[in-house]
Amino acid sequence: MFTTFSGAPPRSSSDAQPGGPSASPATPARPKRHQVARAEVERLRLRVKELEEQLHTRGISSNVNATSLPSPSLSYATSIASSPGRLDPLREHGGPRKMWEGIYTSTAQSHETQYYGLASSFYFIGRMSSYLAKALQQPGARYHMQPNSASRSFASPTTSKRGVLEEVGVTTNGPTAEAMTGTQEDYFLSLFWQSYHYLLQIIDETDFREHYKSLWAGTPGTPRKPSALVDIVLALCMQYGIAFVPRSSAANKPQVDVDGDDATIAGRCLYRRSQTLLSAELESPSIMTLQCQILTVYYLCNASFQNMAHSSLAVAVRTAEILGLHLEPSQDMPRKDRELRKRLWWTLYVVESKTCMKLGRPWSAQISQVTCSLPADDHELALLSGSNFASLGADATWLTYNLQNIKLVLAARAVYVAFYDKCAEILGANDSDGTTLYSEPPHLNSCAQFLVSGMECLQTWLQNVPEGLKTQRKGSGEPFSTDRSPLDIELFAPLWLQRQRLLLELLYHNLTMNLYRPFISFSTTPTFSLQSAEGCATSCVNHAIAITNIMHQILTETDILRGWHEAFQWQWNATLSLIGYMLAYPLTPSTSSTRQAIDKAIEVFETFGKNFAMAASAANVTRDLTAKADSLIHRFENNLTTPVLTFPNEPRTLQPFDNDEFNTVHTQDAGANEPSEMFQNPLADSMDMAFTIDSFSNFEPMLTGGMDMSSMWNFAQE
Numbered sequence: 001m002f003t004t005f006s007g008a009p010p011r012s013s014s015d016a017q018p019g020g021p022s023a024s025p026a027t028p029a030r031p032k033r034h035q036v037a038r039a040e041v042e043r044l045r046l047r048v049k050e051l052e053e054q055l056h057t058r059g060i061s062s063n064v065n066a067t068s069l070p071s072p073s074l075s076y077a078t079s080i081a082s083s084p085g086r087l088d089p090l091r092e093h094g095g096p097r098k099m100w101e102g103i104y105t106s107t108a109q110s111h112e113t114q115y116y117g118l119a120s121s122f123y124f125i126g127r128m129s130s131y132l133a134k135a136l137q138q139p140g141a142r143y144h145m146q147p148n149s150a151s152r153s154f155a156s157p158t159t160s161k162r163g164v165l166e167e168v169g170v171t172t173n174g175p176t177a178e179a180m181t182g183t184q185e186d187y188f189l190s191l192f193w194q195s196y197h198y199l200l201q202i203i204d205e206t207d208f209r210e211h212y213k214s215l216w217a218g219t220p221g222t223p224r225k226p227s228a229l230v231d232i233v234l235a236l237c238m239q240y241g242i243a244f245v246p247r248s249s250a251a252n253k254p255q256v257d258v259d260g261d262d263a264t265i266a267g268r269c270l271y272r273r274s275q276t277l278l279s280a281e282l283e284s285p286s287i288m289t290l291q292c293q294i295l296t297v298y299y300l301c302n303a304s305f306q307n308m309a310h311s312s313l314a315v316a317v318r319t320a321e322i323l324g325l326h327l328e329p330s331q332d333m334p335r336k337d338r339e340l341r342k343r344l345w346w347t348l349y350v351v352e353s354k355t356c357m358k359l360g361r362p363w364s365a366q367i368s369q370v371t372c373s374l375p376a377d378d379h380e381l382a383l384l385s386g387s388n389f390a391s392l393g394a395d396a397t398w399l400t401y402n403l404q405n406i407k408l409v410l411a412a413r414a415v416y417v418a419f420y421d422k423c424a425e426i427l428g429a430n431d432s433d434g435t436t437l438y439s440e441p442p443h444l445n446s447c448a449q450f451l452v453s454g455m456e457c458l459q460t461w462l463q464n465v466p467e468g469l470k471t472q473r474k475g476s477g478e479p480f481s482t483d484r485s486p487l488d489i490e491l492f493a494p495l496w497l498q499r500q501r502l503l504l505e506l507l508y509h510n511l512t513m514n515l516y517r518p519f520i521s522f523s524t525t526p527t528f529s530l531q532s533a534e535g536c537a538t539s540c541v542n543h544a545i546a547i548t549n550i551m552h553q554i555l556t557e558t559d560i561l562r563g564w565h566e567a568f569q570w571q572w573n574a575t576l577s578l579i580g581y582m583l584a585y586p587l588t589p590s591t592s593s594t595r596q597a598i599d600k601a602i603e604v605f606e607t608f609g610k611n612f613a614m615a616a617s618a619a620n621v622t623r624d625l626t627a628k629a630d631s632l633i634h635r636f637e638n639n640l641t642t643p644v645l646t647f648p649n650e651p652r653t654l655q656p657f658d659n660d661e662f663n664t665v666h667t668q669d670a671g672a673n674e675p676s677e678m679f680q681n682p683l684a685d686s687m688d689m690a691f692t693i694d695s696f697s698n699f700e701p702m703l704t705g706g707m708d709m710s711s712m713w714n715f716a717q718e
Contacts, residue, residue: 117360235267243563392468
């Protein structure tokens with residue numbers, strides 16, 4: 001049972017004597033144990049010295065506490081040089097590098113704070129808010145401008161304003177309070193094929209119709225069988241369809257209060273039943289489960305529940321990975337099924353990327369783990385995909401929009417990652433203790449130069465957009481440009497094609513505008529030229545003007561984007577950029593056109609405001625902010641005594657307080673009955689309209705008696 005090992009007999013003392021019978025001159029004496037240990041210690045000492053020299057050459061302090069986490073680059077180099085048994089478990093950790101940090105703020109009913117990064121609208125609003133508080137010198141003023149949204153009025157789409165579940169009689173057999181007949185369902189489902197279907201391209205129309213038909217295969221006159229996918233499709237289409245219905249108050253004015261009948265939360269009864277049914281599928285998900293989850297994200301975004309949407313995205317990404325959609329589909333599958341899996345994965349990836357870029361938060365889906373290739377868009381596949389749409393010519397089909405949308409977001413994400421990594425690198429090499437670059441103009445300018453060079457990636461994408469997906473311009477104007485030329489709307493093009501063209505161009509302008517927006521700076525230094533940074537600020541406002549001009553013309557002349565929630569949100573995002581630019585650069589060649597664009601933005605909000613309350617509220621907020629910005633500019637132009645400091649060699653720039661003070665405002669002591677200055681300005685009251693990727697959120701009233709509101713608006717520090 002046991003094996004006996006036979007070893008060499010022990011050597012006698014005589015064996016060890018030089019010249020003894022067992023001595024072998026050709027065999028060197030084995031080093032003693034303490035000699036081996038000393039050699040290993042020396043080797044490690046030399047290795048430590050080598051790594052310290054690498055740290056020094058990289059400009060990183062070698063005097064790091066022993067408990068600090070390693071930097072990714074150093075850990076990577078160490079693991080490569082070491083044996084597999086000595087790999088660093090924290091190789092991919094972010095390490096002790098400095099980051100241009102964002103903001104912690106409350107965005108809904110709760111006073112709990114959430115984090116939003118530098119790229120988010122919340123961070124930009126905070127900077128404008130702080131600036132106005134100083135410029136207006138009105139720390140005690142009370143502004144009553146609270147733009148409303150569903151996430152401000154309701155804790156979730158399925159609760160009442162009292163914060164409890166509404167008595168809507170939802171069961172797995174259907175909503176009794178909002179029971180829909182088969183005819184009504186057919187009406188709203190028809191809206192899906194006319195809107196989201198050809199934009200998302202994640203549902204095979206033939207398969208869905210067969211599935212829906214099977215749900216009615218019971219006794220005539222009885223409700224259909226429940227389906228999570230059908231319910232969320234209906235909820236999404238009710239949200240879209242009800243947005244066409246005008247809503248006015250008793251005084252025949254647009255209603256600005258969000259209530260249970262608002263278009264943004266229409267269909268919430270079906271949304272709730274869909275989520276109930278979906279919860280039973282999470283352990284064994286299917287393609288239909290993922291389709292339902294993606295549409296749920298869109299519903300929540302439209303309803304302004306941005307954090308719920310972000311959380312739902314994380315679950316959807318995990319579902320897709322469970323299904324293996326991040327991997328290249330098997331060749332054993334029919335081509336139609338393979339391509340549907342690809343479109344599902346990349347559509348989800350695009351939505352997640354857009355959301356994370358707008359919120360300034362980390363990614364859930366890591367592209368390094370993805371082997372799934374991009375979906376195809378050829379004519380053969382277009383005929384196999386279950387829908388009948390006309391061809392766009394030799395180089396494009398109805399599937400081409402989805403492919404170009406994916407490529408656009410991938411290009412923007414590449415620029416985004418490289419840009420903010422560069423900012424972190426420059427910030428880490430800076431000796432200052434701040435967590436922004438606004439107090440270091442040379443470094444801010446270096447970041448701007450880097451961004452300008454990286455924008456070539458988006459230009460490369462633009463050069464490859466098929467002509468069939470471009471909305472032509474009148475005169476000599478160019479599509480996707482900022483030349484402000486009017487659109488030449490093709491009268492006899494189908495609605496699906498016109499909408500694809502417009503949404504692709506609006507997304508391009510929106511992504512580009514957001515990449516440039518950090519360079520709208522409310523600080524200037526008269527001794528340093530910020531030509532590159534100011535050029536980026538001008539590019540930002542040019543794209544904001546382009547969005548506004550397109551939206552204004554389309555809503556004035558057509559119904560193509562009427563009731564489209566995402567288009568409204570893009571307009572609000574652009575309006576923030578317009579107002580911020582006008583405040584930061586009151587006397588530039590672009591200021592006048594910026595002011596005119598703001599007037600057009602108000603008209604856009606008024607048009608949308610006839611159908612849902614958030615837009616009407618946004619119009620009121622924009623008017624009030626613009627009036628205050630006009631007042632500041634008027635005082636500046638007339639050389640009146642103002643709290644704003646200016647420099648002789650830069651008379652066009654309002655000089656606010658240092659942005660470092662903005663980042664540390666929450667550390668200053670405040671009296672029990674003295675609200676923080678940061679909140680006593682109009683922009684602080686408009687924060688609930690901050691646009692995220694597909695939604696905007698809301699804030700509690702900025703002034704609540706003697707409450708210290710600084711706890712609601714705290715900026716991240718090291």
